[in-house]
Amino acid sequence: MDSKELLNIVNAFLEKVPKPSDKDLFEVTTYEDVREYISSIQSIRESTRNMINMKRIQPFLTGMEQFEKVLVALQCGHVAKIMACIWGPLRFLLEVTNMTDREMDNLLDVYEKLGNKLPLLYEHVGLFAAIPDTATCLVQIYQDVMTFHQLAYQLLSLRPALLQKIYKPTWKALVASTDHLLSALGRHEKFLSSSGFPVHDPEAPLYLDAHSSTGNFSPGSVGDEERTKAHLHEYLYTLKRFRGAFEDGEEQRKERAKKSVLLWISASKKTDSLHKKFQDTRICPDTGRWLFKRYSEVSEWMKEDQPPESAIWLQGSRGFGKTILTSLLIDELGELRTEKKKFTIPQESKIYYFYCQEEDSEHRTYLDILRGILHQMVESDEELLPLCVDKAESSGNPSLADTETAQFLIEAFIEYNSRQYVIIDGIDECETGEARKAASFFMDQVKKCENEIKQGRLRLLFMSQPSPDLARAKIMPGEDACVQLKGTDNAEDIRSYVKKRILDFSAAGATRSGFNLSESDKDQIESSICRRSEEMFLYAHLAIEYLLQQPTKEKLKEKMKEEMAPKELSQIYEKLLGIVQAELLNLTEGQAHWNMAKRLLGWLVCAKRPLKWHEMQSILSYDPDQQKVDFDNKMLRQDASKYLGSLVHVLEGGHMRIVHSTARSYIIHNRYINAQAVHCELAVLCLRYLCLVSESKDYVDEERKEKAKLGWFSFQDYACSQWHSHISTVIEMCGDLFCGINYSQYHRDMFGAALQEFMSKHDADLAKERHRDFMTQMPPELTRFEGLFFYQDLRDLWNHIYTHQKGTYDIRNTVGITRIDEAMIGNRNVLEDFTPNMEAYHLDTIEDYYGPNLYKCKRLLCKFFYVGYDRKDDREAHNSRHDRPYQCPVHCNSAPLGFLNKKDRDRHVRSYHPDLSDGPSMFEALRPRNGSRSFKCSLCDKQFTRKITQLGHERSHFGEKPYKCSMCDKAFARLSDCNRHQKQVHANRAAR
Structure with a gap:
């Protein structure tokens, strides 16, 4: 028998074994070594009265022993090497799992199943000798066994700390693969049993040579050789299809699981489009390449196996082009791991990045950063997908809402990969508290890797303006790792x-x-x-x-x-806006065009969350006087740049992005836009539009469907979720507009009329009793409006909003106006009958009016209330995990989705509301248990809380040391001491 195919399987397996000590073990271990090791396990467990049913492995040992003898009988070459790759991994897996009963038990169960499915190969040696082609069945059997060893080794060879985190979900995920392998072994047995050859006597020697007579195995005496070969061909064909179908199914299952996890992580979808935008800005091929030549800190951080600093901080002034440099760094790292750059860094290196954006609510918090990095980790690594699936399902939450879970998963990925780069751009654009949390977490991970694993395993780079707050906190890379980019560099x-x-x-x-x-x-x-x-x-x-x-x-x-x-940025912004003004004023009805541009810019910078282009179009298409929406005639048909110039970009997916964070400040404070007036107009818009939504409750089905198709409900997601915030802003910021130095009768009357109409339509749904906080007096911000004609309506509406916002989690997750809530649900039900590419009016599509995601979460506090999903199944899966039984006692927005268990809720209270916590301090010293110590030593008065500890103690009285190291002659009284010795002494030696 030719050993080439078997050796190919061996070599493919050994190539994926990273540790030289393991590879050595897998090349020399014999069947006798395994039996001896199993015997030592049994002896130790027997002496410690911790027996486990090791007999389960016997069928596998018997089957593979026969496999080895058949190879010898068929004069196959390199049998010792081939079988060492069976016995070596087996011994390794037994040694690793012997540390814990659960893992050993699971392993023995699989080996028992595999052994029971292995064909009795000695019965078919005549078939292999008479028709050599049939020996390919041996190759298939060997492949299946080695596949299991590959999967098991990949998991159980991980560092103990990581293995403890991922073992349960990963082993559970292996069930499908092991079941497939068992089915494949059954196919091999079926082929051999139906081959038509006589069964070989199990007592007879399995030895064939050139002088042996094969007459007893002649196919002619029992069947037709051609029929057997045809049977073999059919067997191999169906086996290939069987394996292919399983692989395709597994790939589809993993893709579904990955998609589900990514939906749960719910990271910003703008990261890729931002990176593409920054790439496109680098129109010159040599842009930024000085960074790698002039600053050895950067090039060493990128390329050296053990860089002087694993974490560095690049600092540059405002407007320097730091984000463009970040995009170059990311792309350069990607190039360095390719053949084009001769694999300057390991090909398996992972690159994760995040762009912080001050003006984007999905790119400026600690959780946003964790979500963004974790999303990329899941995208690039499927090995830890079972752990992520387990965390997503057990969270009981439709989206990743707590930093602890995100940190846990990111730590697992960091421990798993041999090298990874994390690049965080613009950390100074986050609020100081959020930036400190992000810096502290990732710096802690760098230190952990350097202390426990290897320097350079995790490499971290921050790019930002100089930040005294972060520097003073002593959490950023130190002075030696801080690179100040010079003004002349670029x-x-x-x-x-x-x-x-x-x-x-x-x-x-x-x-x-x-x-x-x-x-x-x-x-x-x-x-x-x-x-x-x-x-x-x-x-x-x-x-x-x-x-x-x-x-x-x-x-x-x-x-x-x-x-x-212009000499300054502010002057350039002024000039750019002036050019937009001049161009629009030169058009027919130019003043109307310019007014529209101002409105668009004002909405963009004053909205409570980032508006998408179709939402801005819906505002333009809404006529509050006639209470109608007319997308066909009123939506802008020109590119957004005509009205917004170079100050705003529309990214993929309709996301609006201001050219730079400095631009927003200018737009708010420039002479063209009155921020107070814009806030007032947005409040009026919401009040008026909600009246339109409210009226839709009385529509008959056909009328609702027709108006939905024409875009009438395109703005309802924003208005329903943000109306109360805009009323709050009016009360806090617009007093001068109504009765102060910036007095505008137009805005006062407009707001008053909208407020009166809203109150007249919804008075029945408003809170009638004054909230207890307002029993003695109203807030001073509100009393400024006492002399205005709409004061009583504003006071009553604010009382309702305040009462609603102080309500339970379920109450706060509604609009707060019953009629509007019911109308919104009815409108959404109709929209779900549409598809994005469906015709809305002539050539306009539903997506033009509503965006691509029509399936929305019904809870206002969830971002998927407005982000939504493109498939109903994804939305339903999201909803199924939404209800959580334990809520924050003060209903804070740091935990809008509540908690799955009381322990998590209490931890949140201790962290965010310590004055309400009845529990101990998070940093309180651990105290001994107060429970009874029921396990007493029979020889002294010492008591123990665990039986195994008491037994180990009693053995020490007599000097018994039943736990013997498998690598040397040293013995121990306790199993834990023996395990610690093996890991600390022998594992360290092997690593050296």
Whole structure:
């Protein structure tokens, strides 16, 4: 028999064994070694009265012993090496699982099942000798056994701390694979049993040589050789299909599981589109590459096996282009692990990143960062998927809502992978408390890896502006690992960028030659912008955008003359907004266009959560006076850039992004937009629109369906969930608008009328009793409005909102107005009958009006109330895990979904509301148990809480040491001492 196929399986297995000591074991172990080791296990367990049914492994031992003898009989080469890969892993798995009864028991169960399915190969040796092709059945059997060993070794060879975390869900996930292998072994047995050959005498020697007579095994005496070969062909064909179907099914199952876990993690969907946007900004191939040449801290952090610093902090000034550098770092690391770069870093290296964004509610908290990193971990590693599935299912929560669970899973991934890079850009854009939590957690993981595993296993990089708060907290990388980027570093990048963008001035527009600039004109633009930019890449970008929007060459040259170009960012923002204004005012009905642009920008920066483009379109399409929505005639048909210029980008998925965090501050405080007025208008919009939603409760089915199709309910997700926040903002911020220095009768009357209409329609659903907090007096912010005609309505509405927000979790998860709640549910039910690509009106689709996700969560405090799902099954799975029995006693928004058990709720109370906690301090010293010590030593008065501890103690009286090390002659009175010795002494030696 040719051993080539068997050796291929052996080599494939050994290639995946990372530890040299394990590989050595798998190349030399024999059947006798295994039997001897099993005997030692039994002896120790017998002497400690901790027996386990080791007989379960006997069928497997017998079957594989026969397998080895058949290989010898068939004169197969390299039998010792082939079988060492059976006996070695078997011994290893027994040794590892012997530490815990549960793991040993599970392993023995599998070996018993495998052994019972192994064919009695000695019965079929004649078949293998007479028709050599049938020996491929032996290869198939060997492949199945080695597949199990591969799966088991991959799990049980992990570090003990990690194995303890993932063992239960991962072993459970292996059941499908082991069942498949058992079925495959059954197919091998069926083929051999139906081959038509006589059964070999089990007592006869299994020895064949060139002089042996094979007449007794002649196929002609019992059947037709051709029929047997045809049977063999059919067996191999069906076996291949069987395995292929299982692999396809497993792949589909894992994809479903991964999708479910990613939905549960519910990370921002904008990370990829942000990275793509930053990649596209790097229009020059050498942009940022100085970072790897000038700063050895960065290149060593990327490439060295053991870098001087595993965590570094890169700092640059505002507008420097740090985020562009971050995107370059991420892409460069991806390149370094490819053949193109000669695998400068290990091919299996993982790269995780997150872009913090001050203005994005999904990119600025500690939990946002954890979710983003964990999402990428799950995407790149399926090995820990069972653990993630288990955590998602046991959380009882439709989405990942607590940092403890996220931290636990991230720690598991970090422990599992041999090298990983974590890059967090703009951590200073998070609130200080959130930034400190993120920095502290990831820095702790770096220290843990360096202390327990290996320096450089986890590499962490922060990119931000200098942050005195974070530096003072002593949680960021130290001074030696802090890299201050110099103002001159990016000078050539800025110049190259400007040179490249100057080509845009020659792009065909109204004329074929663009601005028709001479070389001296181009040199002047380049020189002026580069000189003014200093170290601000952002300035160069915005200055180019500003100049490109000049209408004529004359105007362009005028702006470049006599230092007329803007010098500061605020001036550039002013100019860019001024250009939008000028262009729109030049259009027919230009003032209306400009007013619309101001409204769009105002909504964008004053909304309570990021608005999507279709939501802004729905506001434009809504006529509050006529109480109707007209997408077809009122939605913008031009690109958003016409009205928002270069200040705002629309990312994939309709997400709106302001060009830079500095732009928002300018937009709010510039002379064109009155933030108080915008807040008032948004409150009015919500009140008016909710009246439209309320009226829809009385629609007949056909009318509701028709209006839903035309986009009438496109804004209801925002209005239903944010209306009370906008009323709160009006009370807190708009007093001057109604009766102060910024008095506007227009806004006062508009708000008053909307408020009166809302109250008249919904008075029956409002709280009638004044909340106990308002029994003596109303809040001072509210009393400012006492002299206004709508004060009583505002007071009553605020009392209702306050009462609603102080209610239980279930109450706060509703709109708070029964009629609106019922109408919203009815409207959503109709929308779920549509599909995104369905025609809404002529060529407009449902997705144009509502976005791609039509299946929404019904709970207002959940982000999936407005994000939604594109499949009903995903939404139902989300809802099925939503109800949690233990709620925060003060109904805080840090835990909107509650807790699965009292322990988690109490921990939350101790962390966030310590004054309400009846439990001990989180840092209270551990105390001895007060329970009775029922296990007393029969030789002295000492008592113990565990029987096994008492037995170990009694053995020490007599000097008994039944636990003998399997690697040396040392013996111990307690099993735990023996295990500790083996791990600390022999494992460490093997590692060295």
